[in-house]
Amino acid sequence: MPKGTDFGTAPALIYVQVFYHADKQQKLADFARVSNERWLAAVGNARISELPAVERANGKPGFLRFGYANPSKSQQAYEVGSFGIDTDKDGNEFVLDVVMTGGAKAALDSVDKDYVAFLKAH
Numbered sequence: 544m545p546k547g548t549d550f551g552t553a554p555a556l557i558y559v560q561v562f563y564h565a566d567k568q569q570k571l572a573d574f575a576r577v578s579n580e581r582w583l584a585a586v587g588n589a590r591i592s593e594l595p596a597v598e599r600a601n602g603k604p605g606f607l608r609f610g611y612a613n614p615s616k617s618q619q620a621y622e623v624g625s626f627g628i629d630t631d632k633d634g635n636e637f638v639l640d641v642v643m644t645g646g647a648k649a650a651l652d653s654v655d656k657d658y659v660a661f662l663k664a665h
C-alpha cells in the first residue's frame with residue numbers, strides 16, 4: 544500500500560480469495576459464471592464485463608478476467624476479478640479469485656500494469 548494509507552484509505556487494493564475446487568469436472572468458466580451470477584444477485588445494480596484473459600508464465604491455464612462496476616458499493620465501486628486454477632504439492636485443486644478493487648476507476652487504471660504482471664507471474 545502507498546505510504547500513509549491503510550486498507551480503509553488506499554485508493555486501490557489487491558486481494559486473493561481461494562476456493563477448494565472439489566468438482567474437478569467443473570470448468571473454470573462455469574465457476575466464474577456462477578460466481579458472477581451470485582454477485583449480480585447480491586448487488587442489484589452491478590454491471591459485469593468480460594476482459595481479455597491473462598496468460599501465465601508458468602504454463603498453467605490463464606486467468607479469466609472480468610470488470611465490475613458496482614455503483615451502490617462506494618469502496619468497491621470498480622473491481623477487476625481474475626479467476627484461475629492452481630494446485631498444492633499434494634495435487635489438490637483450488638480456484639483463485641484475484642481481485643483489484645477501489646472507489647475510482649482511475650485508481651485501478653493506475654495499478655493495472657502491476658496487477659497484470661502479478662497474474663502473469665502466478
